[in-house]
Amino acid sequence: MVQSSGYTTVDGEFDPIEERSFYTIDDFKINGKTIILRVDINSSINPNNGEILDDTRIRRHSATVKELSQKKSKVVILAHQSRPGKLDCVSLNEHSKRMSNIIGKNIKFIPDIYGEAVQASIKSMSNGDIIMLENVRFDNEEIELNKFENDNFKAQANAKMITTLSPLADLFVNDAFAAAHRCQPSLVGFSEIIPAVAGRVMQRELDFLGKAISSGPNPRVALLGGSKAADSVSISEYFLKKGVDYVLTGGVVANIFLLAAGIDIGGPSSTFIENNIKNHSEVVNKAKELITNYKDKILYPTDVAINQNGKRIGIPVENLPSKYPIHDIGLDTLVNYINLIKSAGTIIANGPMGVFENQEFAIGTKEIFESISKSNGMTVVGGGETAMAFNQMGFSKSIEHISTGGGACIAFMADETMPALEAMRRSKIKFE
Numbered sequence: 001m002v003q004s005s006g007y008t009t010v011d012g013e014f015d016p017i018e019e020r021s022f023y024t025i026d027d028f029k030i031n032g033k034t035i036i037l038r039v040d041i042n043s044s045i046n047p048n049n050g051e052i053l054d055d056t057r058i059r060r061h062s063a064t065v066k067e068l069s070q071k072k073s074k075v076v077i078l079a080h081q082s083r084p085g086k087l088d089c090v091s092l093n094e095h096s097k098r099m100s101n102i103i104g105k106n107i108k109f110i111p112d113i114y115g116e117a118v119q120a121s122i123k124s125m126s127n128g129d130i131i132m133l134e135n136v137r138f139d140n141e142e143i144e145l146n147k148f149e150n151d152n153f154k155a156q157a158n159a160k161m162i163t164t165l166s167p168l169a170d171l172f173v174n175d176a177f178a179a180a181h182r183c184q185p186s187l188v189g190f191s192e193i194i195p196a197v198a199g200r201v202m203q204r205e206l207d208f209l210g211k212a213i214s215s216g217p218n219p220r221v222a223l224l225g226g227s228k229a230a231d232s233v234s235i236s237e238y239f240l241k242k243g244v245d246y247v248l249t250g251g252v253v254a255n256i257f258l259l260a261a262g263i264d265i266g267g268p269s270s271t272f273i274e275n276n277i278k279n280h281s282e283v284v285n286k287a288k289e290l291i292t293n294y295k296d297k298i299l300y301p302t303d304v305a306i307n308q309n310g311k312r313i314g315i316p317v318e319n320l321p322s323k324y325p326i327h328d329i330g331l332d333t334l335v336n337y338i339n340l341i342k343s344a345g346t347i348i349a350n351g352p353m354g355v356f357e358n359q360e361f362a363i364g365t366k367e368i369f370e371s372i373s374k375s376n377g378m379t380v381v382g383g384g385e386t387a388m389a390f391n392q393m394g395f396s397k398s399i400e401h402i403s404t405g406g407g408a409c410i411a412f413m414a415d416e417t418m419p420a421l422e423a424m425r426r427s428k429i430k431f432e
């Protein structure tokens with residue numbers, strides 16, 4: 001199995017000379033063509049009334065849908081919402097209405113995925129028409145055939161959804177970056193039978209994330225925080241291998257590096273790591289290795305803020321261990337990080353610096369995020385909780401690229417195999 005995403009990730013905007021390892025919409029004449037478009041509009045939903053609480057992803061994908069329709073292709077949208085057994089695993093009817101409003105054109109919703117009604121509707125489509133099919137996760141094969149096995153996507157390509165819909169379509173456009181770490185039929189099955197190309201959301205994600213990690217303007221600075229410490233240590237390793245100049249750490253990630261540097265962080269913070277980070281000793285050992293190999297490139301706090309019965313108390317790390325938990329970076333660390341951010345040509349950020357939900361401990365995250373938003377460099381922010389924090393703090397408008405992916409963004413940044421990207425790459429080779 002291919003272990004590296006290894007994708008050419010250069011956007012025309014950045015560098016039109018290099019060739020991508022996947023097709024984009026620009027590589028095909030799509031006028032009059034039937035396109036299966038996989039998007040990721042998995043949204044947060046109020047399970048009591050089905051109301052869509054955040055339509056960010058629907059808005060982002062609307063641009064691709066609109067472009068395909070305006071270029072006179074027949075657009076058949078596939079997407080998922082949540083997972084079976086969860087209260088928000090609902091129909092996509094509301095999603096289709098919301099998207100229709102955004103693009104100002106009717107999207108016909110069909111409450112089925114590949115049955116006769118769907119087949120008849122696709123056959124009767126006119127150029128520019130758009131239909132949205134039902135939540136693909138209502139289909140058993142979509143749920144069950146989810147492994148990248150024997151280095152191929154045969155099982156997924158043989159799923160009923162794929163064998164039924166592929167003969168009706170000319171092209172598969174995969175825009176679902178946020179689900180690209182999954183290996184389900186709707187993501188990897190079509191590319192075996194019809195050419196697969198990246199949609200605009202996918203293209204932008206790969207271009208921006210790839211560029212920020214590998215070849216953005218120097219110096220390149222990464223900010224890694226939050227509690228997904230094992231992922232962040234893997235991400236640090238990949239970033240440093242790719243030549244990122246500085247990795248600034250906060251949150252539980254910083255605590256791992258403090259431990260790796262031989263600093264006793266105290267009972268509560270250590271217990272948190274023991275209880276919440278799987279294989280934490282291995283993670284700390286990996287962090288130690290990184291500190292040894294990339295000595296001045298990985299930064300961890302020189303001072304921290306501990307939560308002393310709800311009160312913020314700043315202490316230098318020399319005064320650790322503390323019987324109180326570490327809940328933010330300290331002010332000296334903050335100033336140091338901000339200076340590095342100010343001089344950065346590229347900044348890629350994932351995760352908060354502390355427990356920012358509590359005002360007392362939001363200072364580190366808020367000041368750092370604000371300085372990123374003011375940067376003149378290229379700014380890229382991970383999806384999920386980080387994106388939400390930038391939004392809540394009012395800094396998201398000044399960020400060049402905010403990822404739509406949560407788990408997918410982390411997988412990409414950690415250089416894990418991403419089946420849907422692999423499927424697109426293989427499709428390009430197959431249909432060249």
Ligand code: 3PG
Binds near residue numbers: 082405406407408
């Ligand atoms: C996400 O929200 O991260 C994506 O839609 C993937 O969803 P999943 O984790 O349920 O596959």
